[in-house]
Amino acid sequence: MNRDAPLVLGIETSCDETGIGIVRGTELLANAIASSMDEHARYGGVVPEVAARAHLEALGPTIRAALDEASVDLADLDAIAVTNGPGLAGALMVGVGAGKALALSLEKPVYAVNHLVGHVGADLIGDRPLETPSVALLVSGGHTSLLLVRDLDSDVELLGETIDDAAGEAFDKVARLLGLPYPGGPEIDRAAVGGDPDAIRFPRGLTRPKDLDRHRYDFSFSGLKTAVARWVEQREAAGEPVPLADVAASFREAVVDVLVSKAIAACTDLGVPRLLLGGGVVANRRLREVAEARADAAGIALRIPPLSLCTDNGAMIAALGARLIMAGHEPSTLEFGADSTLPVTDIQS
Amino acid sequence: MLLAIDTSTGTSVAVVDLDGGILAETGTNDTMRHAELIGDGIRDVLGRAGVRPADLSGVAAGMGPGPFTGLRVGIAAARAFALGIGRPVVPVVSHDAIAHAWYAAGGTGALQVVTDARRRESAVTDYDGLDADGLPVRFAAPRLEPRDAVPAPRGIRLDADTVSAGSLGTVAELAVAAGRLPIAGDDALYLRAPDVTPSAGKRVLR
Numbered sequence: 001m002n003r004d005a006p007l008v009l010g011i012e013t014s015c016d017e018t019g020i021g022i023v024r025g026t027e028l029l030a031n032a033i034a035s036s037m038d039e040h041a042r043y044g045g046v047v048p049e050v051a052a053r054a055h056l057e058a059l060g061p062t063i064r065a066a067l068d069e070a071s072v073d074l075a076d077l078d079a080i081a082v083t084n085g086p087g088l089a090g091a092l093m094v095g096v097g098a099g100k101a102l103a104l105s106l107e108k109p110v111y112a113v114n115h116l117v118g119h120v121g122a123d124l125i126g127d128r129p130l131e132t133p134s135v136a137l138l139v140s141g142g143h144t145s146l147l148l149v150r151d152l153d154s155d156v157e158l159l160g161e162t163i164d165d166a167a168g169e170a171f172d173k174v175a176r177l178l179g180l181p182y183p184g185g186p187e188i189d190r191a192a193v194g195g196d197p198d199a200i201r202f203p204r205g206l207t208r209p210k211d212l213d214r215h216r217y218d219f220s221f222s223g224l225k226t227a228v229a230r231w232v233e234q235r236e237a238a239g240e241p242v243p244l245a246d247v248a249a250s251f252r253e254a255v256v257d258v259l260v261s262k263a264i265a266a267c268t269d270l271g272v273p274r275l276l277l278g279g280g281v282v283a284n285r286r287l288r289e290v291a292e293a294r295a296d297a298a299g300i301a302l303r304i305p306p307l308s309l310c311t312d313n314g315a316m317i318a319a320l321g322a323r324l325i326m327a328g329h330e331p332s333t334l335e336f337g338a339d340s341t342l343p344v345t346d347i348q349s
Numbered sequence: 350m351l352l353a354i355d356t357s358t359g360t361s362v363a364v365v366d367l368d369g370g371i372l373a374e375t376g377t378n379d380t381m382r383h384a385e386l387i388g389d390g391i392r393d394v395l396g397r398a399g400v401r402p403a404d405l406s407g408v409a410a411g412m413g414p415g416p417f418t419g420l421r422v423g424i425a426a427a428r429a430f431a432l433g434i435g436r437p438v439v440p441v442v443s444h445d446a447i448a449h450a451w452y453a454a455g456g457t458g459a460l461q462v463v464t465d466a467r468r469r470e471s472a473v474t475d476y477d478g479l480d481a482d483g484l485p486v487r488f489a490a491p492r493l494e495p496r497d498a499v500p501a502p503r504g505i506r507l508d509a510d511t512v513s514a515g516s517l518g519t520v521a522e523l524a525v526a527a528g529r530l531p532i533a534g535d536d537a538l539y540l541r542a543p544d545v546t547p548s549a550g551k552r553v554l555r
């Protein structure tokens with residue numbers, strides 16, 4: 001096996017994106033994605049069974065699309081990397097079954113890798129290598145996690161995570177209660193145009209002094225969602241108009257404020273002057289703006305991979321697999337399963 | 350020579366050849382650990398049969414019916430393996446394997462195959478012997494019935510909790526040899542829509 005710049009195909013099926021990526025070392029060759037988001041839109045959120053069915057249908061065509069895009073043959077691959085958690089169990093299992101079988105059919109090794117660490121691995125792709133230690137804030141519809149990455153292939157620590165809804169889920173739920181379609185993130189953004197982010201002071205979860213003792217780097221968004229619902233109900237009960245733009249902007253500000261505050265606090269507390277953003281919610285421009293401004297003010301170098309590598313994708317999984325190979329790690333044995341709650345410390349299973 | 354995979358009940362994998370029969374087979378009726386077992390299962394049968402992936406002419410896939418989460422593991426594996434060797438997938442109704450094994454062991458007449466479909470339902474397929482090519486004749490397609498109200502069989506009722514990938518591969522090899530493909534559709538036999546209702550949505554505030 002080529003350990004200097006291994007050609008790796010990565011399979012990602014942890015949520016609603018079927019992602020197949022191909023890298024050669026740290027060079028991106030293909031990033032093919034099939035999303036079942038349109039199907040979930042009918043239901044107002046990701047439905048695990050719908051996602052799993054869609055993965056099964058999309059896997060073959062997406063693998064072929066990635067091979068075409070990269071202009072490589074399966075026989076050229078050095079290894080297969082596959083997400084085995086965390087995520088939706090039934091969705092993960094489709095990728096795990098396919099990843100093992102593909103590796104066996106090619107008589108090539110397989111690396112089972114952690115989805116969250118994969119998000120950090122997205123930043124390996126390209127010319128500027130990821131510097132460590134770094135704090136990583138990963139925000140999507142499926143997770144909201146703050147990591148300390150000392151060494152990407154051997155030392156990743158979970159600083160905190162959401163104790164209820166993921167940030168992306170909060171966007172979806174608030175969008176729904178405001179009568180906006182799924183997915184909520186872009187809809188809230190659209191609705192917030194011209195709104196005053198300071199119009200309504202919505203609560204920032206787990207930021208009070210007594211919460212900070214136990215949950216310094218944890219997040220909570222369910223109270224925020226309830227606060228928005230109550231505020232809207234009270235307005236309606238009083239027969240007053242609901243200022244949609246102000247509600248959307250103020251809600252978004254509360255989410256962004258708590259995400260960025262905790263991430264910057266982690267960097268400052270730990271003396272780590274680097275922050276990486278990842279996950280689909282990075283598409284939110286207000287999040288990027290606030291993160292840039294506050295990182296700048298605190299002297300923290302902020303890194304944000306291209307959006308196509310922030311949302312769930314196979315390239316980040318391939319990149320992490322390649323990194324493990326380059327660092328000399330042995331392949332996974334074939335017994336690994338799908339682990340919906342795989343801890344972030346299990347970089348490779 | 351085919352690799353055959355079925356995860357509609359437990360996890361079963363085999364290497365099957367029309368002339369040589371079932372060269373190797375491994376299986377468990379563990380209804381949970383499909384993703385964990387599938388890789389070792391494939392490696393094990395290839396090793397015992399002394400077969401390299403490139404020696405295979407295709408992959409037989411058990412398409413169900415069966416509990417979805419496990420069923421998909423085998424179909425995904427079959428498709429990925431076939432892609433890797435550049436050979437076709439041969440979809441097979443999993444109940445056909447049960448029926449074929451029963452008739453091959455000397456059973457005659459009408460046969461009703463019944464497997465667990467969870468949620469107090471059974472998956473049921475009715476057969477009427479083997480045809481001239483040795484393939485099971487389905488006279489009623491796979492369907493779901495309430496577990497405690499499965500219609501009385503015309504002949505013998507066979508409750509099964511395992512599907513042999515060896516039998517599945519045998520059915521596929523017979524169909525290939527007889528030029529009878531396809532003998533099953535390309536889609537998993539879910540027989541049940543995803544258990545969700547579309548969002549009612551709410552009024553738009555604007």
Ligand SMILES: [Zn+2]
Nearest residue numbers: 140142279312
């Ligand atoms: Zn993700």
